[in-house]
Structures are given as structure tokens and as C-alpha cells.
Amino acid sequence: MTETQEMVIILTGASRGIGQAIAHYLLSRSHKLVLISRNHAALDQLHYQYGSDSVEVLAGDLSDFSLAAKAVDIANDRWGRLDALVVNHGTLDPVKKIADCSPEEWRKGFDINVTSAVALIRAVLPSLRKTRGRIILTSSGAAINAYQGWGCYGASKAVLNHIALTLAVEEPDVTTISVRPGVVDTEMQREIREVHNKSMSEKDAAKFLGLKKDGGLLKPEQPGHVIAKLAVSGKTELSGKFLNWNDGVLAEFQEAL
Template sequence: MTAVTSLPKPTALITGASRGLGAAIARELAPTHELLLGARSGDSLRGILEDLPEATGWPVSLTDYDAVAEAVAPITRLDVLVHNAGIADLGTIAESSVEQWRNTLEANLIAVVELTRLLLPALRVASGHVVLVNSGAGLRAHPGWAPYAASKFGLRAFGDALRQEEPQLRVTSIHPGRIDTDMQRAIVAGEGREYRPEEFLTPETVASAIRNAVETPRDGHPTEIVLRPY
């Protein structure tokens, strides 16, 4: 009787995976994927790696491009790349600074572009899937959100261009509304409002939508997903 050898799991790299939405995405994909979990430091990944001991930590600052290039060098095949890391430094245009605009665009757009560019050979090998965690602000800008919205509009444009330039890849932009995370708590505190978790999407709901996109059969290309709190 011939032994049945199971096929290796596909590999997924998730940035910003130490907490919040990134950790929820990791838990959703863990049963079906080998995981590389990205964060700025190994210490910040300790909690999620205790929950998912079969995952591998991938600690690197995404705006340190020399370090990123070194970190991606061993990756020769990548089935899924989830860009979840980002920042939300809010404020009005009148009160904003060059440094705020530069930092926001660097973290939310330029670092995403460079990581994707470096991983294109590995993604091509797998005919892989790039998931861009965007925002409702990437579809419509609101007062006080200009730098963040500009970075997310740019991220959507990057996804559109990548989809056309690399037709063997699938590229999904997901635009969730506000999510119940620590980042959201900080945003609401800055707005001077009471925090009500029931007003927001749960990380698990958004992570489930991402898993569904990744698991869509190859004859379908989920290009954009928009989620709003019910």
C-alpha cells in the first residue's frame, strides 16, 4: 500500500501581526498556512507566538529597508502576503507638519511598496495573493484624517497598478470601517469621545473576510472588499 504524503501548507507573511487585527488574521490563517508573523521586535511577537507556536516570528522594522532586504532574502516562495502594519497619526491639515505627512506615507505606503517589490520573485513562484489592509479612509477622506487618507488612497492606487502589472498574482484591497482595537481606542480618545466597542467591527470579522478572500477559488479574483459596522 502506497503511503499518502500530505502536501506542504502554503506560506503566508502577515505584517503587524503582534496584536489587534494582525493577530486575528494570524489566527484565521493558522489552520491552513505556514505563518511568518511580522512585527517591529521579537519581544512584541511573544504573545501571539505563544498562542500559535508553529508560526515563525519575522521581526523587522519595515522602514529599515536594508534590514527588510536581508529579512526577505531566505523567502523563495510566498503564497500570501498580508500588509496589515500601519500608523494612524491624525490631525487637521492646518495643524499638520511635513514630518507627520512623511512618516505616515512612509509607513502606510512606501514601506508596503518596497516589501512587495522585494517579495515579487517569491510571489511569482507561487502565483501568490497580496492583501492590502486599507481603510474606509482610502475611499473617502474626512476632516482631520488627511495624511492618513492620502496614504490609503495611494495604497489603493498601488494595488490597482500591481494587479495590472503582475497578472499572475491576485491583489485584494480590503476597506474596513473602524475596528475595535487599541489603535481605535487611541483615536477615539483623541477625538474626546466615549469609547463604545459595539460601534465598531471586531478584528475577527475583518480577519474572516480576509481568509475568505484568500480561499476564493483561483477562477475568482476578489479585487476589493468593503466592510462597515452593521
């Protein structure tokens, strides 16, 4: 797969884990990024390493839906176009059984994982229609598998998958793909093992502990680089699909790591 044209991409969740791997991949290949983070300091290293010509940071909490339009304005004002949106942020909270969780906690979880994504998508669509661009959604296996205490998270990721399906119908000039990144060695996994394990079933807690202990976790670069490449050159025929990062149809986007 060849990548020639420099792309302008909005990326969320870039301060660590998969998002950071996506950012490094894209910036090392001269693409331009608007990064949304709760604080600028978390992304200072990317600014320092790649320079202000390639990176713009918008500081704020994505539950402030006005950030979406601001990010689009930055991309268009700075580089004159927008080619892709990567929605990679999210929270596992609240990790509680449905019987023990308040509606307000679910609302907060959905505001972070779903409603902010809708705000971003709505804001980018006019620009992406012009460039026949792409929207890549970082989903989860929890969208199709149930874990005790993960109801809000899993349901929110299932919504993202359906948003991809809907956009494939409603926005034929924009390619939207939902990606399952697998179980990755990230801060979220540490929290699952050390904090949220108390709210999970013993079986599920043991599963995630064993993956770390036995070296079964993926490196962030493995799914991260696939997501980055899809943002640059994901094909129209993939639009609306929910795909594992290592699915056979994504072979050209994968690499040995």
C-alpha cells in the same frame, strides 16, 4: 470554501487587532507565517501557542525597508516558497489639519503606510510570480471619506488602493486585493476616542464614541478572517479591486461571528 494546501505567508501588524485575528486563523489551519514586528516580545504568544515550526518572527521597524528582503529570504529558506503577503500595518499619525502639519510628518506617515508596503511588494513579487500568489492590502474607509485631521492616513490608504489597481495590470500572475475592514474594536479605535478626538471635528469624534458606546464596532475576527481567507485563496478576478470586507462578492469568504 475548502482550504487544503499549507501556505507560506508574510504578515505585518500581527501583534494586535485585525492582524492578530488573521494570524490566529492562518496558524490554526497549519499555514506558515513570517511575522514582522517592531519587537519579538509582542508576538511571543503566537510563538508559544503554535510553535516555531509554524512561526518565524522578524523584529524591526518597517521604515527600515531592508526588512522586506529579509522576510522573503526567511520564507524561502525555511519553507521553500512564498504564497502571499498581507500588508496590515499602519499608523493614523499625524492626526492634524493639513495647515498645522509639517511635510516631515507626512513623509513619516507615508514611509510607514505606503513606502514600506512598496518595499514589501517589490521584495515578494519574484516569489509570488512563481506560486501565482496573492497580495492583500488592509485599507480603510478613510481612503474615500474625509475626516478632519486624517489627511495623511486617508491619502496613504487611497495610495494602497491604487497600488492594487496598478499591480492588477502589471502583475497578472499575482492577485492583489485591497480590503476595507470597517470600523473595528481595536487599539486604533481607542486612540481615536481618547487621544485623537481632540484633533478631530466634534461631529466625527462623537461618531466614533457612539459606535463604541452603542456596540457598533466589529470584532477583529470578522474582517480578519475574510482577509486571511483571501490570502489563502483569493480569486484572480478580484485582482485590483477595493472591496468592503462584507461585500457580496466576498460571501464565500465570510462567516457568522
